[in-house]
Amino acid sequence: MDDGSRPLRFATRAVTAGRPPAAPDAPLNQPVVLASTYGSFGELEYGRYANPSWAAFEAALGELEGGTCVSFASGMAAVSAVLDLVPTGGTVVAPRHSYTGTVARLQELEARDAVRAAWVDITDTAAVIAAARGAALVWLESPTNPALELADVPAIVRGAHAAGALVAVDNTFATPLLQRPIEHGADLVVHSVTKYLAGHSDLLMGAVVATDPELVAKVTGARSLGGAVPSAFEAFLALRGLRTLPVRLERAQATAQRLVRRLEGHPGVTETRYPGFGAIVSIVLSDAAAADALVHGVRLWRAATSLGGVESSLERRRRWAGEAPTIPEGLVRLSVGLEDVDDLWEDLAAALPADS
Ligand SMILES: *Cc1c(COP(=O)(O)O)cnc(C)c1O
Numbered sequence: 001m002d003d004g005s006r007p008l009r010f011a012t013r014a015v016t017a018g019r020p021p022a023a024p025d026a027p028l029n030q031p032v033v034l035a036s037t038y039g040s041f042g043e044l045e046y047g048r049y050a051n052p053s054w055a056a057f058e059a060a061l062g063e064l065e066g067g068t069c070v071s072f073a074s075g076m077a078a079v080s081a082v083l084d085l086v087p088t089g090g091t092v093v094a095p096r097h098s099y100t101g102t103v104a105r106l107q108e109l110e111a112r113d114a115v116r117a118a119w120v121d122i123t124d125t126a127a128v129i130a131a132a133r134g135a136a137l138v139w140l141e142s143p144t145n146p147a148l149e150l151a152d153v154p155a156i157v158r159g160a161h162a163a164g165a166l167v168a169v170d171n172t173f174a175t176p177l178l179q180r181p182i183e184h185g186a187d188l189v190v191h192s193v194t195k196y197l198a199g200h201s202d203l204l205m206g207a208v209v210a211t212d213p214e215l216v217a218k219v220t221g222a223r224s225l226g227g228a229v230p231s232a233f234e235a236f237l238a239l240r241g242l243r244t245l246p247v248r249l250e251r252a253q254a255t256a257q258r259l260v261r262r263l264e265g266h267p268g269v270t271e272t273r274y275p276g277f278g279a280i281v282s283i284v285l286s287d288a289a290a291a292d293a294l295v296h297g298v299r300l301w302r303a304a305t306s307l308g309g310v311e312s313s314l315e316r317r318r319r320w321a322g323e324a325p326t327i328p329e330g331l332v333r334l335s336v337g338l339e340d341v342d343d344l345w346e347d348l349a350a351a352l353p354a355d356s
Contacts, residue, residue, distance in 0.1 A: 010064070010176075010177060010246060011246040011247075013063055013064060014060075014064065014177075014242060014243060014244075014245055014246050015243055017059060017060035017063040017064060018030070018055075018056040018057065018058070018059035018060030018061075018063070018239060019056075020056075029056070029239070029240075030052055030053055030055075030056035030236070030239070031053070031236070032053050032232050032233050032236045033051060033052045033053050033232055034232055034233075035047055035051070035232075038050075047229070048224055048227060048229055049224050051229075051232050051235065052232075053232040053233075053235040053236045053239075054071050054229075054230055054232065054235045056235070056236075056239055057069075057071055057207075057230075057235045057236075057238050057239040057242070058070065058071050058207070060239055060242055061176075061191070061193075061197065061207055061209065061242065062209055064176040064177075064180075064242075065171070065176045065180060065181075065182055065189050065209040066176075066180055066182040066183060066209075066211070067182050067189065067209040067210050067211040067216075068209065068210060068211065068213075068216045069207050069208070069209045070207065070208050070209075070210075070216065070219045070220050070223055071193070071205060071206070071207045071230045071235060071238075072205065072206035072207060072208070072223060072228050072229070072230060073204065073205065073206065073228040073229055073230050073231075074192070074194065074204040074205065074206045074228070075099075075101075075172065075190070075191065075192025075193065075194055075195075075204070075205075075206040076101050076102075076105065076192075076206065077206050077223075077226070077228030078190050078191065078192075078206030078207055078208045079099075079101065079102050079105060079170070079190055079206070080105060080226070080228070081208060081219050081222040081223060081226065081228070082137075082139075082168050082188055082190055082208055082219070083105060083106065083109060083115065083137075083139075084222050084226075085136075085137065085166070085215070085218055085219070085222075086114075086115050086136045086137050087136060088113075088114060088115075089113065089114075089115070089116065090115055090116070090135070090136030090137070091115070091116045091117075091118055091134060091135040091136055091137075092106060092115050092116070092117050092118070092135065092136065092137045092138075092139055093118045093120055093128060093131045093132055093135050093137070093138040093139065093160075093165070094106055094117055094118070094119060094120070094139040095119070095120060095121075095122040095139070095140065095141050095144050095149075095151075096119040096120065096121060096324060096326065097122075097141075097144040097145070097146075097147040097149060097324055097326070097327065098139070098141040098144055098145060098170070099141060099145050099170065099172075099192075100320060100322040100323055102139070102141070102170065103322065103324070104322055106139075115136075118131045118135065121149075122140060122141070122142065122144065122149055122150075122151040122156075123149045123150065123151070125151075125152045125155050125156060125159075128151070128156050128159070128160075129155075129156060129159030129160065129163070132156075132159060132160040132163040132165045133163045134163070134164075135160075135163065135165045136165060136166065137165060137166045137167075137168060138156060138160040138165050138166070138167045138168070139168050139170070140153065140156065140167065140168070140169045140170065140181075140186075141169070141170040141172075141173075142169065142170075142173075142174070142179070143173045143174065143275045143278065143280070145172075145173065145280075145333075146280075146282050146317045146323075146327060146331060146333040147273065147282070147326075147327060148273045148274065148275050148280065148281075148282050149275075150275050153169060153179075153181055153184045153186065154184040154185065157181075157184055157185040157186055158185070161185065166187045166188065166215075167181075167185070167186045167187050167188070168186065168187065168188035168189070168190055169181035169186045169188070169189050169190070170190045170191075170192075171189050171190065171191055172190075172191055172192045172195050172196070172308075173195075173196075173278055173280055174277070174278060175191075175196045175197060175245060175249060177245055177246055177249050177250075178249070178253075178277050178278060182209065182211060187210060187211075187212065187215060188208060188209070188210045188215065188219075189208070189209040189210070190206070190207070190208055191206060191207040191208075191209075192206055193205035193206055193207050193238050194206070194306065194308070195306065195307055195308030195309075196245060196248070196249055196279075196308035197238060197241060197242050197245060197308075198234075198237060198238040198241040198242070198308075199241040199242075199244070199245065199248055199308060199309060199310060200237075200241055200309055200310055201304075201306065201308075201309035201310075201311065202237065203234040203237050203238060204234070205230045205234050205235065205238050206230075248310065248338060249278075249279060251338055252279035252336050252337060252338060253277060253278060253279050253336075255279070255336050255337075255338075255339075255341045255344065256274065256278070256279040256280070256281055256334075256336040257274075258341050258345075259281060259334070259336060259341065259344060259345060259348070260272055260274045260281055262345055262349075263281070263283055263348075266349070266352060267354065267355040267356065268285065268290075268352040268353035268354055268355055268356055269283050269284070269285065269352065269356065270284045270285060270286060270330070270356045271283065271284040272284075279308075279335065279336040279337075280307060280333065280334065280335055280336070281333075281334045281336060282331055282332070282333050282334070283331070283332050283334065284328050284330050284331050284332075285330040285331075285332065285352075285353060285356065286330055286353070286356040287329055287330045288316065288318065288329040288330055290330055290353050290356075291316040291329070291330045291331070291332045292316060292319075293351070293353070294314070294316075294332055294348075294351050294352060294353075295314060295315065295316055295332065297350070297351030298314065298347050298348065298350075298351045299347055300312070300339065300343055300344065300347040301313060301314050301334070301344070301347055301348065302314075303315060305320075306335075307333070307335035308335060309335070309337060310337050310338045311337045311338075311339070312334070312335060312336055312337035312339055312344055313334075313335045313337070314332055314333065314334045314335070315332065315333055316329075316330075316331065316332050317331055317332075317333055318331065
């Protein structure tokens with residue numbers, strides 16, 4: 001908002017949210033504040049509780065998602081803080097295809113009887129709602145990583161709430177530009193800020209966004225006592241990245257859509273998975289060897305895990321032991337960046353198998 005009189009549009013708010021009030025000689029953006037301790041009797045007190053550079057990032061992401069944001073040292077710290085809301089022995093409904101770290105964390109909690117996990121196919125809305133009966137939390141990731149399946153978030157939220165379960169959505173792939181789960185009633189939104197929000201492959205950070213003050217207080221407490229706080233410098237960089245989210249993601253999405261059309265017509269590609277929005281594309285080649293040959297054959301695309309940076313990268317997901325066995329051996333996940341679409345296509349086409 002500028003003067004509160006009319007709602008500003010997303011791209012404008014990405015630039016203005018979390019900005020200090022205008023004043024002569026004041027910096028336009030919140031600078032990095034490096035401090036472990038602050039003068040007593042104020043709002044901040046100690047560096048594990050608060051930091052002005054985190055606060056600026058949190059104000060911006062909170063405004064874009066439609067809630068109150070609590071930032072963390074990494075996406076996994078944010079995931080863990082939300083899973084810690086589940087009472088001991090409570091059930092978590094979770095997608096069988098989701099970020100490998102989330103799956104591993106849930107399996108580890110399950111192994112010591114801290115939670116029970118109910119794995120679901122998130123495209124099967126009725127099955128997800130049935131599993132939510134008696135559950136404490138429904139965890140959604142949509143689109144899923146790397147299968148790129150979509151959940152019907154509004155329908156699942158209605159069903160889960162009727163069953164008394166909280167709903168958390170990992171919104172890392174879509175970002176608030178393309179999907180705002182809180183508008184569909186979700187209780188918690190989780191981000192790996194590391195990916196699109198920061199957007200330059202140079203930092204790790206996470207975030208949780210919620211509207212219920214009690215949930216916000218619990219998540220904030222989990223950060224203060226768990227100690228997984230972000231660094232002031234990384235929060236500063238993440239906010240700098242967030243300012244350009246709409247231009248970066250809109251460009252990467254347009255390039256991804258053009259690449260998808262070419263991949264769909266390529267005889268060497270068995271299957272192209274693309275949910276219709278965003279800049280992650282998964283392609284399936286005939287087998288692991290063909291996929292490895294692609295990853296080693298490209299020159300412009302970088303062989304690297306992670307995603308959401310300005311540079312295009314790719315990886316064969318099953319090279320990770322933790323990846324779900326239902327993900328094909330020949331699946332390569334492409335993270336489309338900001339290079340010229342024809343350069344990206346020519347590089348891919350030169351390394352793709354002639355046929356499958
Ligand atoms: C990367 C990722 C995470 C974990 O975030 P880190 O910042 O690596 O800790 C969680 N969820 C999804 C969907 C991710 O892609």
